Amino acid sequence: MRNALIPLITAVLLFITGVFILNMQLWYSTRAERLEGAIYAVNNINNILDEASHATHLAIDIAGKGCDPEGQFQLGTEAALQPHLRTILIVKGREVWCSSLPGNRGLLARIPKMSAASLFLAPAEDAANEQPFLVYQTRFAASRVLVTISDQHIREALNAPLEGVIYRLRVGNNVIGLSGDIAALNASTPPSGQVNSKAYPFSIIYNQPPLFSVFRLVSLGPGILIFILFISCAAAYALVKYLNKNATPAETLRRAITNGEIVPFYQPVVNGREGTLRGVEVLARWKHPQSGYIPPVSFIPLAEKSDLIIPLTQSLMRQVVANMNAIAHMLQEGFHIGINFSASHITSPDFVAECLKFKESFNHPALNLVIEVTEREPLNVDEDLVHRLNVLHENGFVIALDDFGTGYSGLSYLHDLHIDYIKIDQSFVARVNAEQDSTRILDCVLDLARKLSLSIVAEGVETKEQLDYLNQNNITFLQGYYFYKPVNFQELIKILLSKPKVKVAVDDATREKEDVHDIVN
Template sequence: MPGDRLIQVINEHFSLKEKIVRNVMLPILCALFVFLSGMLIINWQLWHMARSNYAETAAASTRKIEAILAEAVSAANTAKRVAAKGCTDTGQRELGSEAALKPHLRAIMIEQQGRIVCTSLPGNGVLIVRPQTLPNKGLMLLPGNRLVNGIPVLLFQMPVAKGRVIVSVSDAHLRDVIASAANNTGLRLVVGDKAIAGAGDVTGWPPVKWAGSSTASAHFPFSMAWQPPAFFSLTRLLHQGWSVILLILALSAAVGILIRRYRGKSSSFEDDLRKAIIHGEIVPYYQPIVNGDTGGLYGVEVLARWKHPKSGFIPPDVFIPIAERSGLIIPLTKNLMAKVVTELKPLLPKLPDGFHIGVNISARHINAPSFIADCRVFGKGFYGKEVKLVLEVTEREPLIDNPHLVENLNALHNAGFVIALDDFGTGYSGLSCLHALAIDYIKIDKSFVNRVSEAKDSTILLDCVIDLAKKLSLHIVAEGVETKEQLDYLNRNQITLLQGYYFGKPVSYKEFIKVILSKPLEKVSL
């Protein structure tokens, strides 16, 4: 393929937009994700702390109101004794003294048979308008219109003979408790169907729209209602969490920089790989496939090797995954095919009939629009010689999920290409794959062959694979043969085509010529 055309093909698979997404947008998005996640966590923590503080404020206010009402209970017990003796001047002075000694109380009154008979107020005055109309509740809130001075009041009542004791709590002390809340809790004292807030107004309860919480007293029939904090508050976040926000910002920036550097290295490696393809640094190496019985050369698997001008040979397991992920595997394979044709064409007279030439093909390449044309160009390079061009399909991606992939492989099979499943048993292969595709060969992965030993049951998995292939009338190539013991086992099981370091490692074109000259020429019947 001409150099300009090759560059054009490569550039088709890498656009400026893709580079921007990989090298700029991805680090920014990752940094943003870390920042937002951190902000969400710190916001939740601050909200949880604020809610706990609100609840504690309500609980503390509840305890303060309970302490005030405990004074009212004590005063009511004193008034109960006075009522039993009758409201004398001494009794009235005792009520006045009790009210004076208990700072939170406003007045103590004894009501019998619908009228106030004794109070702590000077001159036995009356505080409440129509006290006889008050319901017999232990605790209640009265609005200002029910009192002579028009000021709301909290009443505690205790029954006595022929009436009741009424103790009033100063609204000023109630408002002080409510207003002393250190945060904006919207705190209210709720008694029955009435509530009083810090401003001192008594309102009906609950309001039409109320989604707050309440803390009930364990000793008296009242509760403290409060409005929970908003889940998100920018003011709270900046005021209480600014130091953590700075830390999250630094962490997010560090993550973005690290990913940018990592992606930069990856992108740099991809750029190096792209240049390597253009400059012809990716070269074919040939590993022999032999007849295990006779040692005759039956074929080769073409393997990509990258000879970097500075770093030397770069392992395939380093650059092949990047090539597949980036799409460079397509121009890499096309370039490799062209070099194989150039190198092997002069050797065709030396090769036996039926000689296998296997090339690894990725699923991404199979799905490419140019795939069938690429393979046909490859096949035309060996026109006039009876060779078997084997497309070794790698299984790192599902094969049968894409109808276009299946259609392309079956079309090439009908055109005379041999289809093999490479590294069988280690990827996405299965019976459905073997039935859907026109498979001629399976290449047993070396991980199965390595299990061959004298140990009992060491070959159970390999036996199953061999039995499956035979039942499906599939030819087998065993990879990774390294020992005489493995060779003998495979020969006993009539596995004819073998490949591995026992017969020869992958070699360059010049070394491969020596291999051809050293091996007996046999017509390949498989």
């Protein structure tokens, strides 16, 4: 878990750091762009007001000469030649005295009140066309010159080709934007960005970009985002390689269990008299990504020493249930499935509940589930252990003593526990050959089993001599390479589909005398 968590955390932190740096760069860049846009708008408005200032000087000269037809013509020419001016008015009191329009008209619904401001925004209600406008005002003597500028020209000056930003013209406490009428500035929410004109009394206000924006990251920096993700993943991969290179064997095995690399193999159990397949023993194999299948002798001792044997067995149990349920229609009644349990697992608090859940998970109604207790590991036989095994007996489980004769206290187990059958270790079967004395030890083991009324399974049958000897001694159930080697689930399906029939070398007279104890029926 540690070796998986550290690279993941590293990758996430690298990605977050990279995104943070990219976001800040884009934020500063966007702020600078918006500031440049505001300065650009200020310059545009300045240029428009420069035209109004020039027209004002002309109007003052005309006012000093009297507003004759020639003066009106000059005002009209000035308004027509300047691209952004609407009207030029010379106002005395509240009346238009001279105008750039014929008849001294001003296209104003009402003349704005006298004020000290040289620049102000007039609402739509003050214009004949009901559109707001900007007024450049200059007072002289008892008169004043009003130069009106259309809202259309103001909005064009504010319209910058930047996404997400809104520029508005501020004059005093009034503002005008890209649409709508004149509005009062909201004092409770001051503008986040503002650029003041140095030449005229106005400002350009605008909204600053948010500090963090997913849209900004995706739209402005997609390539860099992908690069950051690639760097983060590459760093995590390199760290995984480094940590795995220096991982302990226990950590490597723990990761293999988590990743589902420990898979079940099935050792067929054959009826020696009939040559039929009657069950399987579940074995563990490590399906290593680089080394292929690794036998259990290489990792089971490590699992037992590092307290990984229980999660390893639990993983096998889940996989066996899934496999057997997939082929439930192919399994005959009484087909037995044996799984080896360690002493630490048997004595764990949840062992009985796990076994009962294991049994309930099968779809087949008549499977014989065998709990194989290994003799290679010491098992403390007490009342609690006897009670556990009795509960499992009552729920239909069969108890077998595996590797009999090779471990700590097999005879004690036979005396204290309710053992249904013993499995003779392959080291005894391997001694059987053509020599007369080769079966002496095995004869003693078989004689003991008969006296205790125990059923027997012989492991490691590899030769015809061994098969003949076991059949002659009424050992019905056999397993070994003489019949089948341990196979994966796909190979087991092929064996079941072929409906195997193993040849046995026992004559009919001998077969009639056999007194066989069926371990699965």
